[in-house]
Amino acid sequence: MGFRSKILISKSINMNNYDKSMSLSNPHPPFVDSQQKLAATLGSIGLLMMVLAFAGYSYSNVGWMLTLSCLMLSTGIIWYALRAYYHKIPGIKNDGVWFSSIAARGVLGWISGIVITGFYILLYWYPNMLGQSSGADAANTGLIALFDPLSFLIKGQAASQWFVYGTLYTMAILLFGFKFILKYRHNKYQIVRTISVMFFQLGFAFLLPEFFQAMNEPYYNFANMWPLNYYFFDDYNMNTYTGGTNFGLIMILWGLAMVFIISPILTYLYGKRWYCSWVCGCGGLAETAGDSFRHLSDKSTKAWKIERWMIHGVLLFSFLMTAAVLSTYFNNNSGQWVSKNLFLVIMIAVISFIIGFVLWRKHDIAKSGKNIPMFIIGSVGIVGLLVLFSHVMGYFVLSAGSLRSVYGFLIGSAFSGVVGVGFYPLMGSRVWCRFGCPMAAILGLQQKFFSRFRITTNGGQCISCGNCSTYCEMGIDVRAYAQKGQNIVRASCVGCGVCSAVCPRGVLKLENGSSDIHTKTDLMRTIHISEDEVKILS
């Protein structure tokens, strides 16, 4: 949240600055009125109180100061949103988006990108600078101490950097979710979907796990699942579930059911949107606080190529890492019914099968062997499999633990956190979901091959205007399909429905259908010249 309010501050002081590099259209009409400036100022003061705490200023009455700070922040954002949308006639509200310094990668966009990135670096690797206590007996200071009263209220313990982060994160989704609903209040799909992400963030991702901890139960978010939740199978995590009451066992069973039963069924029925834009916290932040940046995603085919091999590379990495971690539960000596070697051999077979299937289907669809990303992933996969195999043979190239640490650092922290949110103002709100999330990758593969979901195109009504592609946060060139009268079936589509909303001609619709599941990408004709009408002139 901290980051988004920074945006508000900067917006209020810098509306006269527009990108002068644009050859066309660089106006500066009053997109922000005086009330919005006041609202932004109010929110900024709330944020400033947190910044002061971070800078080392200690308040005498922390509880009141936290309340006041959060109240001012919230009021500022709500007031700003009301002024921005409430009095306006419901409809698409994208006026001036590309003239805004903050939303169009101007100076303010870069500043906020750097500030948010900085915040995440402190959060992940230097929490002591945020005031995280260094030992069990030491007290929190700074920003984290500011949140102690709330943490005590909810679970009777002092705050940690993750509590502070969770609180700010949840506030961001709720407050900017409110803004998003106001902005799209003519569109019922957007309203329902946004209420859903707000609900799952507040209840499942924030409050419930904190309550569990208050009850001395393990921290658990029922809406998070492997492989996004990459530490699910770690022994420290498993130990917390198995060490306590039966409740922990339920958590393990639920986690497995999510991966193997619930997710495949829901993805078959509705596509990956059930998770990515209805439930997931990363998606929730992208859809709400990140909404102002959705148009910044790169739509080029080059970016799509990079995306495919990055995200599938991460997926493969997470598979290999998980297999290695799981293998530590097995050994070759005691009388386990599955030996470590057998387990590894099974994992190698499963991963090989998935890689083989995807390569085969890709080949089948593209009818060409020129699929370089898939080739690279295939190669990486083979190398990875060899690594696993080396475990079987007994030479350890890399231990499961170190593989896990590398993954945690590179993917879990650096990619999903620092880059994933820090780069919102530079590369759009779904950088992580598009290029790095293994969960999105696996759901995407299923969406493409085994799901009823697609976006249908309405006959020949497309005017190639480009609003759909521009506002696609996943960088899908929606127009490329729509103007050909082709359905949009893309692994990356999170089903946010904004392309359909911004289309001025009513061309796009998110739909599910089982009868044409394997031909849903077939090209439909936008004009009607049938081959038998064509006569060859002699």
Place this chain on the structure above:
Amino acid sequence: MHIVIIGNGISGVTAARWVRKLSEHKITIISSETEYFYSRTALMYIYMGHMRQQDTQPYEPWFWAKNRIELLHKHVDSVAFEAKELSFSDGSSLAFDKLIIATGSKSNKFGWPGQDLNGVGGLYHIQDLERMNKYSHGLQKAVIVGGGLIGIEMAEMFNSRKIPVTMLVREESYWNNVLPTEESAMINKHIKKHHIDLRLGVNLQEITSDDNGNANGIIIKETGEKIDCGFVGLTAGVSPNIQFLKDSGLETGRGILVDKFLETNIKDVYAIGDCAEQRSPMSGRRGVEAIWYTGRMMGETVAYNVCDKAVSYDPGIWFNSAKFLDIEYQVYGNIQAKPPENHGALYWQHQTENKSIRIVYDVENMEVLGFNLMGIRYRHEVCEKWIKERTPIESVLKNLSLANFDPEFYEDYETELVFLYNSIHGANLKLEKKRKWDFVRKFLSQKV
């Protein structure tokens, strides 16, 4: 064979793409407007800040080289049809084997005094957008002359930058030469709700200017009222952009006259899109139809013909769409502003929101003729199939859910429409709930 296309709009570019699909001919597209094809219908979004200019380009720059389509950013001055050669304004020339003319339209000017002053112009080319943009800085007031689709777009554009707008519309109600009375009235109300000063039933007398040749106001013919403004938008329709071909031997009427194969009176010379005029248009259709969709269809058709595969131009069942500020509009089939006697209509309008459905049918045999939608999306293929197969209105109503294309969770109004029909005609129709894609697909694949 070298196929040269003048104009890189939707018609010319579609022609080039299809020629490439059908042949290995050399293709050159010439445009003096822009280097790359962009979507003309998206001009307004650039001005409003929804998109950048590059976002309105449907193909990335590498597309052209990959498909071996050469782009020439030059201006054609004249065509020597006998010699099969084009002359450019820079003195160079280019030979062709077959020529496709797709030069589009230009904004109408009806000889109003002051129509060529600075700060006066239409909205068709990217240069028009540049002019609007240039005059928008510090602009206190804009006046738009002409209702229609471009007029309301221009009003929305100025509105987005908080520039007060007055719209002078000749008709008694917005676009009522195309829209039926109720729909037109809905748009009137909506325009005013956006604080656009809509003046109906008035004409432009003249545009006044200051000493530097800049427009500074307009005078209304009927009332003599003077309105001060720094920009005057001329949006009273468009006409074919063909002056450079006058006296070249090419037969022209309003546009370049073409036969059903889109060929002109000169062999190997074709014309498509806004600039073409059909010698014998299909019944119920106009000779010049300056819309995106017909341009695209002509582009595809002409490609077959230049590749020696004779295909006559058949635009099929009429369809169109637009967006009036916040209200989406779709039309399928034969909807008349002043319907003939055999046209009956079932018209439903939402009590509070800007949504309406009009289904027109033939009162003699009850066959459905057309659909007119405001604020509601209907499926193109489904409506087209019903119209093409002369489906009786009652059968359409029972299956109306098949047509609904609104996003999920949207309220459906099919029940209300059926109820309305039942109460008017004393019928007892029951709506079959079949909104899902699987049903639609099944319906579309049924042969009559």
